[in-house]
Amino acid sequence: xxxxxxxxxxxxxxxxxxxxxxxxxxxxxxxxxxxxxxxxxxxxxxxxxxxxxxxxxxxxxxxxxxxxxxxxxxxxxxxxxxxxxxxxxxxxxxxxxxxxxxxxxxxxxxxxxxxxxxxxxxxxxxxxxxxxxxxxxxxxxxxxxxx
Numbered sequence: 001x002x003x004x005x006x007x008x009x010x011x012x013x014x015x016x017x018x019x020x021x022x023x024x025x026x027x028x029x030x031x032x033x034x035x036x037x038x039x040x041x042x043x044x045x046x047x048x049x050x051x052x053x054x055x056x057x058x059x060x061x062x063x064x065x066x067x068x069x070x071x072x073x074x075x076x077x078x079x080x081x082x083x084x085x086x087x088x089x090x091x092x093x094x095x096x097x098x099x100x101x102x103x104x105x106x107x108x109x110x111x112x113x114x115x116x117x118x119x120x121x122x123x124x125x126x127x128x129x130x131x132x133x134x135x136x137x138x139x140x141x142x143x144x145x146x147x
Contacts, residue, residue, distance in 0.1 A: 020044075020070060032050060032055065033062070034090065
């Protein structure tokens with residue numbers, strides 16, 4: 001008989017401690033919060049004790065349709081944890097720093113930055129892209145010629 005390797009799924013599960021990003025259409029849209037309690041199959045209780053006061057999410061019920069599950073999890077978070085303990089767990093897990101390292105955060109900031117560009121800024125970006133493309137093609141031509 002051969003050895004069987006059993007692996008868990010790579011799905012992001014709705015679990016206590018899972019960090020969620022609140023979607024558009026909600027007053028706290030774009031902020032991070034941790035699932036503190038699961039109310040039912042469609043709603044969870046969340047709270048976001050961010051170090052930035054503008055990104056704090058007060059404890060509230062949130063429909064799962066308004067939450068995007070991230071890959072970040074606050075480990076060993078007890079169910080129904082209160083604010084002070086949640087803040088301590090949040091800081092121990094370095095959630096704010098880990099979030100800033102994710103590609104998701106980087107892409108969101110890039111989109112936000114590009115949304116705020118003026119016409120002249122967009123023109124400068126276009127020119128820089130053309131210069132980069134030209135430099136890449138000349139280097140590629142040199143490599144092809146030497147091969």
